[in-house]
Amino acid sequence: xxxxxxxxxxxxxxxxxxxxxxxxxxxxxxxxxxxxxxxxxxxxxxxxxxxxxxxxxxxxxxxxxxxxxxxxxxxxxxxxxxxxxxxxxxxxxxxxxxxxxxxxxxxxxxxxxxxxxxxxxxxxxxxxxxxxxxxxxxxxxxxxxxxxxxxxxxxxxxxxxxxxxxxxxxxxxxxxxxxxxxxxxxxxxxxxxxxxxxxxxxxxxxxxxxxxxxxxxxxxxxxxxxxxxxxxxxxxxxxxxxxxxxxxxxxxxxxxxxxxxxxxxxxxxxxxxxxxxxxxxxxxxxxxxxxxxxxxxxxxxxxxxxxxxxxxxxxxxxxxxxxxxxxxxxxxxxxxxxxxxxxxxxxxxxxxxxxxxxxxxxxxxxxxxxxxx
Amino acid sequence: xxxxxxxxxxxxxxxxxxxxxxxxxxxxxxxxxxxxxxxxxxxxxxxxxxxxxxxxxxxxxxxxxxxxxxxxxxxxxxxxxxxxxxxxxxxxxxxxxxxxxxxxxxxxxxxxxxxxxxxxxxxxxxxxxxxxxxxxxxxxxxxxxxxxxxxxxxxxxxxxxxxxxxxxxxxxxxxxxxxxxxxxxxxxxxxxxxxxxxxxxxxxxxxxxxxxxxxxxxxxxxxxxxxxxxxxxxxxxxxxxxxxxxxxxxxxxxxxxxxxxxxxxxxxxxxxxxxxxxxxxxx
Numbered sequence: 001x002x003x004x005x006x007x008x009x010x011x012x013x014x015x016x017x018x019x020x021x022x023x024x025x026x027x028x029x030x031x032x033x034x035x036x037x038x039x040x041x042x043x044x045x046x047x048x049x050x051x052x053x054x055x056x057x058x059x060x061x062x063x064x065x066x067x068x069x070x071x072x073x074x075x076x077x078x079x080x081x082x083x084x085x086x087x088x089x090x091x092x093x094x095x096x097x098x099x100x101x102x103x104x105x106x107x108x109x110x111x112x113x114x115x116x117x118x119x120x121x122x123x124x125x126x127x128x129x130x131x132x133x134x135x136x137x138x139x140x141x142x143x144x145x146x147x148x149x150x151x152x153x154x155x156x157x158x159x160x161x162x163x164x165x166x167x168x169x170x171x172x173x174x175x176x177x178x179x180x181x182x183x184x185x186x187x188x189x190x191x192x193x194x195x196x197x198x199x200x201x202x203x204x205x206x207x208x209x210x211x212x213x214x215x216x217x218x219x220x221x222x223x224x225x226x227x228x229x230x231x232x233x234x235x236x237x238x239x240x241x242x243x244x245x246x247x248x249x250x251x252x253x254x255x256x257x258x259x260x261x262x263x264x265x266x267x268x269x270x271x272x273x274x275x276x277x278x279x280x281x282x283x284x285x286x287x288x289x290x291x292x293x294x295x296x297x298x299x300x301x302x303x304x305x306x307x308x309x310x311x312x313x314x315x316x317x318x319x320x321x322x323x324x325x326x327x328x329x330x331x332x333x334x335x336x337x338x339x340x341x342x343x344x345x346x347x348x349x350x351x352x353x354x355x356x357x358x359x360x361x362x363x364x365x366x367x368x369x370x371x372x373x
Numbered sequence: 374x375x376x377x378x379x380x381x382x383x384x385x386x387x388x389x390x391x392x393x394x395x396x397x398x399x400x401x402x403x404x405x406x407x408x409x410x411x412x413x414x415x416x417x418x419x420x421x422x423x424x425x426x427x428x429x430x431x432x433x434x435x436x437x438x439x440x441x442x443x444x445x446x447x448x449x450x451x452x453x454x455x456x457x458x459x460x461x462x463x464x465x466x467x468x469x470x471x472x473x474x475x476x477x478x479x480x481x482x483x484x485x486x487x488x489x490x491x492x493x494x495x496x497x498x499x500x501x502x503x504x505x506x507x508x509x510x511x512x513x514x515x516x517x518x519x520x521x522x523x524x525x526x527x528x529x530x531x532x533x534x535x536x537x538x539x540x541x542x543x544x545x546x547x548x549x550x551x552x553x554x555x556x557x558x559x560x561x562x563x564x565x566x567x568x569x570x571x572x573x574x575x576x577x578x579x580x581x582x583x584x585x586x587x588x589x590x591x592x593x594x595x596x597x598x599x600x601x602x603x604x605x606x607x608x609x610x611x612x613x614x615x616x617x618x619x620x621x622x623x624x625x626x627x628x629x630x631x632x633x634x635x636x637x638x639x640x641x642x643x644x645x646x647x648x649x650x651x652x653x654x655x656x
Binding site: 004006007008201204205207208209210211212213215216219220222223224225226227228229230231237333 | 424426449450451454455459460462466467468469470471475478479480481482483485487489492493494495496497499502503506542543545546
């Protein structure tokens with residue numbers, strides 16, 4: 001029991017620090033624009049890390065992450081919006097402090113659970129499908145979710161809600177139009193508390209025997225099975241965990257923006273998460289975090305320096321260059337702090353310093369291949 | 374003494390091809406038995422049947438009274454591993470991008486006593502499990518002379534070390550029966566001698582029963598107490614090494630008809646030559 005308490009301590013301390021930081025108005029010192037960027041970065045870190053559990057740890061190629069996020073976003077949004085009206089006849093900004101937050105936590109957990117349930121269902125075909133085939137199934141799933149949401153009825157107003165039973169409210173999610181008026185409860189404290197929990201969970205998982213069992217599925221499924229690893233169980237677990245956190249991220253996203261549009265959860269959204277995982281390095285937690293920061297903050301930065309209109313050009317170009325130079329991602333499969341540690345780290349560090357030349361050679365080789373000389 | 378591993382006459386066909394036909398085997402506890410035969414004879418297929426990769430058309434596999442594989446109800450490979458049967462692979466199947474230590478630790482997972490939630494909460498039980506796995510794995514690596522390379526990435530190990538790591542990993546599952554699929558393939562003569570000693574050492578130390586597929590006849594004849602020879606999926610001879618060496622059918626299978634006095638030496642050479650081509654062809 002004391003061991004469990006000790007295990008929870010880092011999370012508790014981290015959340016306490018974040019709480020104090022929020023309470024003294026710390027986040028607002030960045031300015032509204034930067035604070036907004038920080039929230040988006042945090043949500044994207046959660047998305048990237050959750051996808052990393054499936055794609056990075058177990059090596060199953062899922063490209064339908066937006067589907068889980070959409071489920072979480074709509075579940076979370078609906079629970080806070082309708083829940084507040086049902087319970088108190090009003091919603092958070094007009095409520096006594098604290099009550100909205102409580103509902104928010106419940107909504108986030110439910111958002112995660114709804115997505116996790118879907119993750120279980122999508123995880124099942126992964127037992128039989130591999131590679132491209134699984135990718136197509138997950139992509140199809142995300143599209144199905146998006147299309148189902150567009151088929152729902154427009155959102156009910158405060159007055160209309162009382163005429164409907166609680167369960168039937170899930171038919172009114174906005175459909176083709178926007179689900180707006182969602183209470184905007186997400187703030188720095190909530191986003192980074194979730195980020196903290198996800199990082200700790202992922203890191204502990206990776207360091208534990210269960211995480212290594214997941215890695216063995218990625219490395220060699222036949223050998224893993226022969227060494228006694230219940231591969232199907234770990235694949236499904238990975239899907240459920242990833243979906244849960246993606247759902248929570250979706251909930252945070254919904255209550256940050258205050259409105260939802262089903263078309264924002266298209267393939268592009270899934271692809272963003274994949275870029276983070278591939279760029280950061282399959283299975284590398286610090287790599288995915290860094291990649292999430294880079295990928296998310298780059299557009300803000302470009303806007304600042306007035307290159308906004310070239311955003312997509314620069315983004316795509318830098319992705320191509322990075323994949324040519326470092327196909328294994330920023331940190332490969334390692335963590336940032338192990339990459340440059342020890343004897344092997346020194347060698348890596350040296351090769352890192354020598355990179356301008358390697359970049360040049362890599363790009364030249366690629367260019368020659370493209371030109372065909 | 375009753376048999377530890379019992380294989381009741383077992384057959385498997387792939388379409389029209391009879392890969393294994395009426396293969397039976399009894400291994401007593403502590404025995405070291407060789408399974409030999411020309412390329413494509415069905416040796417690895419038999420290993421795949423024993424470990425649950427394939428389900429036999431008829432026959433069964435029983436380990437220490439527990440039914441492992443059977444036409445109606447075959448256990449999955451990981452369940453068979455848990456029941457006490459571990460194997461190595463002819464074409465090395467390490468967890469190539471993980472460290473040497475992790476390769477061995479993963480194989481101890483099936484005996485893990487901590488739960489998934491425990492790992493996330495980092496409970497006392499989970500911590501204990503981690504240190505137990507680490508010390509158990511290091512112990513094994515020590516025996517195999519790999520302790521110094523524990524943190525290296527498996528794919529960068531020299532070939533002979535990779536083969537030995539596979540055996541160490543198989544041992545980490547805490548098996549009763551160890552199936553070795555061409556452990557000496559690609560090794561040089563010194564490494565083969567060391568391997569011979571190693572197999573005998575782990576066998577005594579862990580009280581193992583070993584079934585060995587090997588093309589190196591010197592090695593097989595030296596360490597195996599009994600040898601089973603198969604050709605085209607059918608057992609053509611069983612017996613002590615000395616009996617196998619002069620068995621007309623065995624010589625015919627390896628060299629073709631018309632046996633003469635040179636047959637025995639020829640069989641050894643042919644086997645050694647095949648080791649390389651066999652692993653290359655099937656990988």
